[in-house]
Every structure is written in C-alpha cells, then in structure tokens.
Amino acid sequence: xxxxxxxxxxxxxxxxxxxxxxxxxxxxxxxxxxxxxxxxxxxxxxxxxxxxxxxxxxxxxxxxxxxxxxxxxxxxxxxxxxxxxxxxx
Numbered sequence: 001x002x003x004x005x006x007x008x009x010x011x012x013x014x015x016x017x018x019x020x021x022x023x024x025x026x027x028x029x030x031x032x033x034x035x036x037x038x039x040x041x042x043x044x045x046x047x048x049x050x051x052x053x054x055x056x057x058x059x060x061x062x063x064x065x066x067x068x069x070x071x072x073x074x075x076x077x078x079x080x081x082x083x084x085x086x087x088x089x
Contacts, residue, residue, distance in 0.1 A: 003066040004032050006059040007081055011036040026084070031067070033082040040074040078079060 004021070011019030015036025022033045046060030059082075064070045067083040074080075 003063045003083055003085065005036040006063050007032065007083070010034075010059050010081075011038070014038045014040075028087050030085045030087065031082065032085075033080060035078060035080050037078045038074075039076050040072065040079055045074075046070060046072060 006024070008021055011021070011034050015038035019034055019036030024031050035088070045057065046064040048061070050057035050061055059071075060072075063081070063083060066085070068086050069084040071082045072079070
C-alpha cells in the first residue's frame with residue numbers, strides 16, 4: 001500500500017492538486033492506476049535511483065522498486081501510472 005500512497009501523493013503534489021485512483025484485482029495481482037493532469041517530461045522517471053542531492057524523484061523510484069511492474073504514460077494532456085503487485089498466490 002506504500003506504493004499506492006506514493007502515487008496518490010505525487011498526483012496531488014504534481015498533478016494539479018487532484019487525480020483519480022483505481023484499484024482492482026487481476027488474477028493474483030492487485031493493480032493500481034492513478035491519472036492526473038500533470039506532465040512528466042523525464043522518460044527515465046522512476047527508473048533510475050535519485051542521487052542524494054537530487055530534490056525529487058524518490059516517490060516514483062520507490063514505487064518502481066516496490067511493485068512487480070510499473071507503466072508510465074505522460075503527455076501535455078496528463079499522466080497515467082499503472083502498477084501491478086502480486087500477492088504471491
């Protein structure tokens with residue numbers, strides 16, 4: 001659930017103050033999708049560990065580390081992040 005919290009926090013902070021969060025089960029996995037009006041221009045967002053002096057980027061990186069899969073689509077119209085977390089079953 002930490003990953004979902006990080007995505008929701010990022011949506012509020014960087015996505016215009018609001019967004020939508022959907023959760024559902026897909027077989028043995030929990031899927032979370034967060035949509036907002038923000039635009040992430042860095043194609044490597046969440047893929048590379050942030051440096052100690054970097055002012056941001058830890059939230060998406062942490063989400064990527066915690067989840068089995070992370071998809072990120074972003075454009076001037078908004079951002080969609082979808083993560084998948086297996087329950088091990």
